[in-house]
Amino acid sequence: xxxxxxxxxxxxxxxxxxxxxxxxxxxxxxxxxxxxxxxxxxxxxxxxxxxxxxxxxxxxxxxxxxxxxxxxxxxxxxxxxxxxxx
Amino acid sequence: xxxxxxxxxxxxxxxxxxxxxxxxxxxxxxxxxxxxxxxxxxxxxxxxxxxxxxxxxxxxxxxxxxxxxxxxxxxxxxxxxxxxxxxxxxxxxxxxxxxxxxxxxxxxxxxxxxxxxxxxxxxxx
Amino acid sequence: xxxxxxxxxxxxxxxxxxxxxxxxxxxxxxxxxxxxxxxxxxxxxxxxxxxxxxxxxxxxxxxxxxxxxxxxxxxxxxxxxxxxxxxxxxxxxxxxxxxxxxxxxxxxxxxxxxxxxxxxxxxxxxxxxxxxxxxxxxxxxxxxxxxxxxxxxxxxxxxxxxxxxxxxxxxxxxxxxxxxxxxxxxxxxxxxxxxxxxxxxxxxxxxxxxxxxxxxxxxxxxxxxxxxxxxxxxxxxxxxxxxxxxxxxxxxxxxxxxxxxxxxxxxxxxxxxxxxxxxxxxxxxxxxxxxxxxx
Numbered sequence: 001x002x003x004x005x006x007x008x009x010x011x012x013x014x015x016x017x018x019x020x021x022x023x024x025x026x027x028x029x030x031x032x033x034x035x036x037x038x039x040x041x042x043x044x045x046x047x048x049x050x051x052x053x054x055x056x057x058x059x060x061x062x063x064x065x066x067x068x069x070x071x072x073x074x075x076x077x078x079x080x081x082x083x084x085x086x
Numbered sequence: 087x088x089x090x091x092x093x094x095x096x097x098x099x100x101x102x103x104x105x106x107x108x109x110x111x112x113x114x115x116x117x118x119x120x121x122x123x124x125x126x127x128x129x130x131x132x133x134x135x136x137x138x139x140x141x142x143x144x145x146x147x148x149x150x151x152x153x154x155x156x157x158x159x160x161x162x163x164x165x166x167x168x169x170x171x172x173x174x175x176x177x178x179x180x181x182x183x184x185x186x187x188x189x190x191x192x193x194x195x196x197x198x199x200x201x202x203x204x205x206x207x208x209x210x211x
Numbered sequence: 212x213x214x215x216x217x218x219x220x221x222x223x224x225x226x227x228x229x230x231x232x233x234x235x236x237x238x239x240x241x242x243x244x245x246x247x248x249x250x251x252x253x254x255x256x257x258x259x260x261x262x263x264x265x266x267x268x269x270x271x272x273x274x275x276x277x278x279x280x281x282x283x284x285x286x287x288x289x290x291x292x293x294x295x296x297x298x299x300x301x302x303x304x305x306x307x308x309x310x311x312x313x314x315x316x317x318x319x320x321x322x323x324x325x326x327x328x329x330x331x332x333x334x335x336x337x338x339x340x341x342x343x344x345x346x347x348x349x350x351x352x353x354x355x356x357x358x359x360x361x362x363x364x365x366x367x368x369x370x371x372x373x374x375x376x377x378x379x380x381x382x383x384x385x386x387x388x389x390x391x392x393x394x395x396x397x398x399x400x401x402x403x404x405x406x407x408x409x410x411x412x413x414x415x416x417x418x419x420x421x422x423x424x425x426x427x428x429x430x431x432x433x434x435x436x437x438x439x440x441x442x443x444x445x446x447x448x449x450x451x452x453x454x455x456x457x458x459x460x461x462x463x464x465x466x467x468x469x470x471x472x473x474x475x476x477x478x479x480x481x482x483x484x485x486x487x488x489x490x491x492x493x494x495x496x497x498x499x500x501x502x503x504x505x506x
Contacts, residue, residue: 003094010101017105017128021112026120033124040131047098047138048148049167050409051325052174054401058417059178063494064127066424070501071120071185075192096290103286107279114275143304144297149324150408154316159299163308164324168333171325172340175413175490179347182497186354189501205264 006046012039030068037061098139105132117200119191123184130177134170141166227353318468320476321406330412330482331467331475334459337412341489345452348496357504373503379431387429394422402487406479412486419487420494427495432503441506444492451488458482 016039020032037060044052093100105128112125141163149164192198195206225232255263294301311332312324321327329337357366402415427435462470462478470478499506 048162054414107283151322
């Protein structure tokens, strides 16, 4: 049963990674990248490494996402009607 | 069924290689600079997944000592996790520095698409 | 002496910005060379340049795809000849692990084996990584510090827009009053308990940095400047790194693993707190320089 749960999470990792790379708007890319970080944090917990889980949750999904959003604000890409080409 | 059972046995490392390939393709082919940074981060994560998988032992628990380390066969191998802990923080440092560079590039040239940037850069300015 | 260091700092700033007196000299000599030695090249038209760029991009895409395919094939071949996943008889579980796990309690004073290992047995790696964090914050400072001398009109307009957007949001204020103290205390707890439970310097420092970011978003940058001025920020960063260096040097000098248990535990706690301070100041520095251009 453990293997099934891990397989579902790993497939979720691959799906979020592909989806994050194929988006047209940059805001969606950053949101899906934050979800990727969250699933990675749960995987670290399943591999019995709690230090890595806390660090990945705080840094990968938290601070890194905030830095991406601030950069997007500075380059004026958080408008509704502004769609960026791939 | 032999191939299927082999894939399920090596599920973590196969996912790590697939993620590495996805990250590398995104970093090399996408002309948008921010997607290059996201692809670079995905590559880093895949490497850490591959590394920390080598320390897992079935049936054992996390490496917090219960009895002062009397029985060492109760714990998972903690050495690869220590190496990955350094890597995660270095990865976020490099991302932050790349994003600062992107802000300055936008301020000077007005665009972050490589197909529009390269001709301007090649002319020299 | 202060006059001399001001001059040196000005020289460094001019060299980074490319506006020093030696650059004017180089531009002049380049102009002279261009007059005498450059033969006129036939200039490409705009259409020719675009065509060459298109062929370059097509060839680049194919070469990149082939390269990634070759690398992935090699990795797959390597995976299926690796040892089994989760086997206790793997070559990675050798006598080093038994020594680290068996002697972590009375040699390092930490019950969390990972924390004791990265601060004690592998302390040089963590020292290098703290240096990387420090240098990353310095590099972001160099790139994004708002230059008060050459303030263009765009900068003035951007500054006014930011000041207008800094009014306080009601929802953020109410939730901030409840949530920020809890996050702060949780961060301090994770930082101080790094040697007996999961956590440690990096996790605790990141949580403290995130709490400072939320505080700055909720209450404005002036409220943060009351207790985290530029001088306090620099003192925290530099003292964190220096305390780590000095204590680790003393530990190695006294014969590593020869110190008794109580003193080793105290050393691990202090070094953990130093690493946490460096990480916290780096994360908050990233946020501050991205939004305002100054601390």
